[in-house]
Amino acid sequence: MRRYLLIIAALAVSVPMLAFGKNSWSSAEEQEHCIAVVLGQNDDGEFVLSEPECTTGSFDSLAASVGVGQWASEGEVAAGARYATLARHWEGSNYSGSSLSIAGSSCSGGWLNLPSNWVNRINSTVTYGSGCDRVKHFDSYALSGSYQSTWPNGNLSYMIDRANSVQYL
Numbered sequence: 287m288r289r290y291l292l293i294i295a296a297l298a299v300s301v302p303m304l305a306f307g308k309n310s311w312s313s314a315e316e317q318e319h320c321i322a323v324v325l326g327q328n329d330d331g332e333f334v335l336s337e338p339e340c341t342t343g344s345f346d347s348l349a350a351s352v353g354v355g356q357w358a359s360e361g362e363v364a365a366g367a368r369y370a371t372l373a374r375h376w377e378g379s380n381y382s383g384s385s386l387s388i389a390g391s392s393c394s395g396g397w398l399n400l401p402s403n404w405v406n407r408i409n410s411t412v413t414y415g416s417g418c419d420r421v422k423h424f425d426s427y428a429l430s431g432s433y434q435s436t437w438p439n440g441n442l443s444y445m446i447d448r449a450n451s452v453q454y455l
Contacts, residue, residue, distance in 0.1 A: 316342075316384075317342065317383055317384045317385075318340050318341070318342050318384045319340065319341055319342075319345040319348060319384065319385045319386075319387070320338040320339065320340040320341075320384075320385070320386045320387065320401075320404075321338060321339055321340075321348060321349060321352050321354055321386075321387045321388075321389055322335040322336055322337070322338040322339075322386065322387070322388055322389070322401065323335065323336040323352065323354070323369055323389045323390065324369075324372070324388065324389065324390030324391070324396065327394065327396050331394075331395055331396050331397055331453075332396070332397055332398060332399070332428075333388075333390070333396045333397065333398045335388075335398060335401075338386065338401055339351075339352055345385070345387075349371075349387070352369075352389070353369055354369045354370075354371055354387065354389040355369065355370060355371070369389040369390055369391060370389065370390065370391065370414065370416040370417075371387050371388070371389050371413075371414045371416060372388045372389060372390050372393055372413065372416050372418045372454050373387070373388050373411055373412065373413050373414075373416075373418055373421050373452075373454060374386070374387040374388075374411070374412045374413075374414070375387075375388075375404070375407075375408045375410075375411050375449075375452070376408070376409055376410040376411070376412070377407050377408070377409060378409050378410065379409045379410050379441045379446075380410060380441060381410050381412055381439075382410075383409075386400075386401070386404050386408075388452075388454070392417065393416065393417050393418035393454040393455060394454075395453065395454070395455055396453070396454055397429055397451060397452060397453035397454065398451065398452055399427045399428065399450065399451045400449060400450060400451060400452060405449075405450050406447050406448055406449065406450070407447060407449075408423060408442065408445075408446075408447070408449045408452075409441060409442055409446050409447065410436075410439075410440065410441045410442065411423070411436045411439065411440065411442075412438075412439045413438040413439060418438070418454040418455065419437050419438045419455070420435050420436070420437040420438070420454075420455040421435065421436050421437070421438075421452060421453070421454055421455070422434070422435045422452065422453040422455065423435070423436070423442060423445050423448075423449040423452055424449065424450060424451045424452070424453070425445060425448040425449065425450060426450050426451065427450050427451050428451060429451050429453055430451075431450075432444075432445070432448075433445070
Protein backbone atom coordinates (compact mmCIF):
# COMPACT_ATOMS: atom_id res chain seq x y z
CA MET A 287 0.00 0.00 0.00
CA ARG A 288 2.81 2.37 0.88
CA ARG A 289 4.46 1.77 -2.50
CA TYR A 290 1.21 2.74 -4.28
CA LEU A 291 0.99 5.95 -2.26
CA LEU A 292 4.56 6.83 -3.27
CA ILE A 293 3.74 6.23 -6.93
CA ILE A 294 0.60 8.36 -6.69
CA ALA A 295 2.54 11.13 -4.94
CA ALA A 296 5.25 11.06 -7.62
CA LEU A 297 2.62 11.29 -10.37
CA ALA A 298 0.85 14.12 -8.60
CA VAL A 299 4.08 16.12 -8.67
CA SER A 300 5.32 15.19 -12.16
CA VAL A 301 2.11 15.29 -14.24
CA PRO A 302 1.44 19.02 -13.64
CA MET A 303 5.03 19.67 -14.78
CA LEU A 304 4.07 18.38 -18.22
CA ALA A 305 1.61 21.25 -18.61
CA PHE A 306 4.47 23.73 -18.68
CA GLY A 307 6.31 24.25 -21.96
CA LYS A 308 9.79 22.98 -22.52
CA ASN A 309 11.12 26.47 -21.80
CA SER A 310 9.08 27.41 -18.79
CA TRP A 311 11.94 26.75 -16.40
CA SER A 312 14.83 27.68 -18.67
CA SER A 313 17.31 29.94 -17.02
CA ALA A 314 18.45 33.16 -18.63
CA GLU A 315 21.85 31.56 -19.34
CA GLU A 316 20.19 28.95 -21.56
CA GLN A 317 18.29 31.50 -23.62
CA GLU A 318 19.75 32.85 -26.83
CA HIS A 319 18.27 35.85 -28.61
CA CYS A 320 19.08 36.41 -32.28
CA ILE A 321 18.36 39.12 -34.85
CA ALA A 322 18.51 38.69 -38.63
CA VAL A 323 18.12 41.78 -40.82
CA VAL A 324 16.34 41.77 -44.19
CA LEU A 325 18.95 42.94 -46.73
CA GLY A 326 16.82 42.56 -49.84
CA GLN A 327 14.06 40.59 -51.50
CA ASN A 328 14.13 38.16 -54.42
CA ASP A 329 11.61 38.36 -57.27
CA ASP A 330 9.55 35.56 -55.68
CA GLY A 331 9.26 37.56 -52.44
CA GLU A 332 11.85 35.60 -50.45
CA PHE A 333 13.78 37.82 -48.05
CA VAL A 334 17.56 37.88 -48.29
CA LEU A 335 18.79 37.92 -44.68
CA SER A 336 21.99 38.80 -42.89
CA GLU A 337 23.58 36.10 -40.80
CA PRO A 338 21.74 36.16 -37.46
CA GLU A 339 23.60 37.96 -34.68
CA CYS A 340 23.00 36.29 -31.31
CA THR A 341 23.56 36.86 -27.62
CA THR A 342 22.85 35.08 -24.37
CA GLY A 343 22.90 38.51 -22.73
CA SER A 344 20.58 41.46 -23.13
CA PHE A 345 18.35 41.49 -26.20
CA ASP A 346 18.06 45.28 -25.94
CA SER A 347 21.85 45.69 -26.15
CA LEU A 348 21.99 43.40 -29.17
CA ALA A 349 19.16 45.30 -30.88
CA ALA A 350 20.90 48.62 -30.27
CA SER A 351 24.19 47.32 -31.68
CA VAL A 352 22.47 46.05 -34.84
CA GLY A 353 20.39 49.24 -35.20
CA VAL A 354 17.03 47.60 -34.66
CA GLY A 355 14.18 49.44 -32.99
CA GLN A 356 11.61 47.10 -31.50
CA TRP A 357 8.85 49.70 -31.65
CA ALA A 358 9.92 51.67 -34.74
CA SER A 359 7.00 52.64 -36.94
CA GLU A 360 7.18 52.30 -40.72
CA GLY A 361 7.47 56.11 -40.90
CA GLU A 362 10.55 56.11 -38.68
CA VAL A 363 12.11 53.36 -40.78
CA ALA A 364 11.28 55.17 -44.04
CA ALA A 365 12.99 58.25 -42.61
CA GLY A 366 16.10 56.10 -42.11
CA ALA A 367 15.95 56.11 -38.31
CA ARG A 368 16.46 52.34 -37.95
CA TYR A 369 15.14 48.92 -38.86
CA ALA A 370 11.86 47.81 -37.36
CA THR A 371 11.30 44.42 -35.80
CA LEU A 372 8.92 42.79 -38.27
CA ALA A 373 8.32 39.87 -35.90
CA ARG A 374 9.95 38.11 -33.00
CA HIS A 375 9.59 34.34 -32.89
CA TRP A 376 9.85 32.55 -29.56
CA GLU A 377 10.87 28.99 -28.75
CA GLY A 378 8.42 28.80 -25.86
CA SER A 379 4.74 29.53 -25.51
CA ASN A 380 3.61 32.94 -24.29
CA TYR A 381 6.78 34.58 -25.67
CA SER A 382 9.27 32.70 -23.51
CA GLY A 383 12.66 31.10 -23.99
CA SER A 384 15.04 31.84 -26.83
CA SER A 385 13.98 34.15 -29.65
CA LEU A 386 14.67 35.01 -33.29
CA SER A 387 13.81 38.53 -34.46
CA ILE A 388 13.43 39.42 -38.11
CA ALA A 389 14.16 43.10 -38.72
CA GLY A 390 13.64 45.15 -41.85
CA SER A 391 11.97 48.16 -43.35
CA SER A 392 8.76 46.60 -44.69
CA CYS A 393 6.78 43.37 -44.61
CA SER A 394 5.50 43.53 -48.20
CA GLY A 395 4.37 39.90 -48.08
CA GLY A 396 7.97 38.81 -47.90
CA TRP A 397 8.90 35.39 -46.61
CA LEU A 398 11.88 33.32 -45.55
CA ASN A 399 13.04 29.81 -45.00
CA LEU A 400 14.06 29.74 -41.37
CA PRO A 401 17.75 29.51 -40.44
CA SER A 402 18.61 25.85 -39.86
CA ASN A 403 18.87 26.26 -36.09
CA TRP A 404 15.29 27.65 -36.00
CA VAL A 405 13.57 24.99 -38.12
CA ASN A 406 10.81 23.26 -36.11
CA ARG A 407 11.36 25.48 -33.06
CA ILE A 408 8.76 28.30 -33.05
CA ASN A 409 5.97 28.22 -30.46
CA SER A 410 4.82 31.86 -30.38
CA THR A 411 5.23 35.05 -32.41
CA VAL A 412 4.94 38.78 -31.64
CA THR A 413 4.76 41.70 -34.08
CA TYR A 414 5.50 45.22 -32.95
CA GLY A 415 3.28 47.57 -34.93
CA SER A 416 5.61 47.27 -37.90
CA GLY A 417 2.76 46.75 -40.34
CA CYS A 418 3.16 42.97 -40.28
CA ASP A 419 -0.18 42.25 -38.70
CA ARG A 420 -0.34 38.66 -39.94
CA VAL A 421 2.44 36.10 -39.83
CA LYS A 422 1.98 32.70 -41.52
CA HIS A 423 4.04 29.75 -40.26
CA PHE A 424 4.43 26.92 -42.84
CA ASP A 425 5.52 23.37 -42.06
CA SER A 426 7.56 23.03 -45.26
CA TYR A 427 10.10 25.17 -47.07
CA ALA A 428 9.15 27.88 -49.59
CA LEU A 429 5.67 28.49 -48.12
CA SER A 430 4.40 24.99 -48.76
CA GLY A 431 2.46 22.52 -46.67
CA SER A 432 0.11 23.25 -43.80
CA TYR A 433 0.23 26.64 -42.15
CA GLN A 434 -1.06 28.57 -39.17
CA SER A 435 -1.36 32.35 -38.88
CA THR A 436 -0.87 34.60 -35.90
CA TRP A 437 -2.27 38.11 -36.06
CA PRO A 438 -0.77 40.15 -34.76
CA ASN A 439 0.55 38.05 -31.85
CA GLY A 440 -0.10 34.61 -30.51
CA ASN A 441 0.80 31.09 -29.59
CA LEU A 442 0.83 28.41 -32.25
CA SER A 443 -1.40 25.42 -31.63
CA TYR A 444 -1.15 22.66 -34.26
CA MET A 445 2.04 24.19 -35.74
CA ILE A 446 4.10 24.15 -32.53
CA ASP A 447 7.67 23.15 -33.39
CA ARG A 448 6.76 22.61 -37.07
CA ALA A 449 7.57 25.87 -38.90
CA ASN A 450 10.13 25.71 -41.71
CA SER A 451 9.19 28.91 -43.53
CA VAL A 452 7.41 32.10 -42.48
CA GLN A 453 5.57 34.86 -44.38
CA TYR A 454 5.04 38.43 -43.15
CA LEU A 455 1.82 40.11 -44.33
